[in-house]
Amino acid sequence: xxxxxxxxxxxxxxxxxxxxxxxxxxxxxxxxxxxxxxxxxxxxxxxxxxxxxxxxxxxxxxxxxxxxxxxxxxxxxxxxxxxxxxxxxxxxxxxxxxxxxxxxxxxxxxxxxxxxxxxxxxxxxxxxxxxxxxxxxxxxxxxxxxxxxxxxxxxxxxxxxxxxxxxxxxxxxxxxxxxxxxxxxxxxxxxxxxxxxxxxxxxxxxxxxxxxxxxxxxxxxxxxxxxxxxxxxxxxxxxxxxxxxxxxxxxxxxxxxxxxxxxxxxxxxxxxxxxxxxxxxxxxxxxxxxxxxxxx
Numbered sequence: 001x002x003x004x005x006x007x008x009x010x011x012x013x014x015x016x017x018x019x020x021x022x023x024x025x026x027x028x029x030x031x032x033x034x035x036x037x038x039x040x041x042x043x044x045x046x047x048x049x050x051x052x053x054x055x056x057x058x059x060x061x062x063x064x065x066x067x068x069x070x071x072x073x074x075x076x077x078x079x080x081x082x083x084x085x086x087x088x089x090x091x092x093x094x095x096x097x098x099x100x101x102x103x104x105x106x107x108x109x110x111x112x113x114x115x116x117x118x119x120x121x122x123x124x125x126x127x128x129x130x131x132x133x134x135x136x137x138x139x140x141x142x143x144x145x146x147x148x149x150x151x152x153x154x155x156x157x158x159x160x161x162x163x164x165x166x167x168x169x170x171x172x173x174x175x176x177x178x179x180x181x182x183x184x185x186x187x188x189x190x191x192x193x194x195x196x197x198x199x200x201x202x203x204x205x206x207x208x209x210x211x212x213x214x215x216x217x218x219x220x221x222x223x224x225x226x227x228x229x230x231x232x233x234x235x236x237x238x239x240x241x242x243x244x245x246x247x248x249x250x251x252x253x254x255x256x257x258x259x260x261x262x263x264x265x266x267x268x269x270x271x272x273x274x275x276x277x278x279x280x281x282x283x284x285x286x287x288x289x290x291x292x293x294x295x296x
Contacts, residue, residue, distance in 0.1 A: 011286075
């Protein structure tokens with residue numbers, strides 16, 4: 001087993017009560033230590049996508065490291081991951097009720113991993129996420145990454161007063177959608193605080209499912225991706241500038257990330273990661289009481 005995996009525990013129950021130095025009883029989640037793993041890799045768009053964060057629904061672009069690039073917020077990734085993680089846990093316990101955003105139980109693995117807030121009087125509770133997905137920036141410039149021509153669509157507005165058709169139905173309107181091309185590449189750095197082997201196994205399964213579900217505009221049903229992990233480290237000596245300068249993509253969309261080997265060491269083999277992901281069902285069975293707490 002790699003040194004990094006060897007150093008982290010298999011599972012931690014962050015709902016466990018601990019007594020602090022001043023005799024205050026707190027759940028373990030609030031006693032964070034300065035331990036983390038940074039997962040470094042890149043995502044490649046498998047189909048068209050649409051990333052918009054502004055009210056005017058304009059494409060998310062920003063000038064960064066010498067180019068105007070598409071940016072892909074960490075919040076978009078984390079939202080998809082959280083729901084995928086909930087779905088995984090529900091497979092093993094059908095009456096698992098925790099659901100984002102309005103029915104977070106604040107007492108299961110998912111809540112202790114992705115955080116949340118309960119503002120119910122007398123039951124107020126806030127948990128900070130142990131998962132930090134940082135904003136990614138496209139390798140390609142926005143000019144190269146965005147389609148040359150907008151797509152035209154018919155959209156029915158149900159939230160506006162509109163003229164009625166002959167049979168009373170609402171009339172549609174023509175609008176355009178700007179899309180990002182397939183093969184656009186987004187390097188990423190995802191950080192897991194107070195990591196465990198279970199966290200990493202769940203992360204690997206969650207990313208695979210999240211990629212298949214897609215990212216970006218919900219209504220478009222677009223944005224499916226594939227993920228390549230380049231390294232898992234317990235330091236942050238690498239930056240996004242390093243990733244953007246050392247990962248190259250040719251005109252056919254082929255990615256060359258060989259220069260990354262100069263600055264990070266893939267100390268965990270792909271075989272170890274695959275074995276860890278395959279061990280997830282056994283770990284869920286082993287730690288069922290801690291994962292679901294009183295829900296089962």
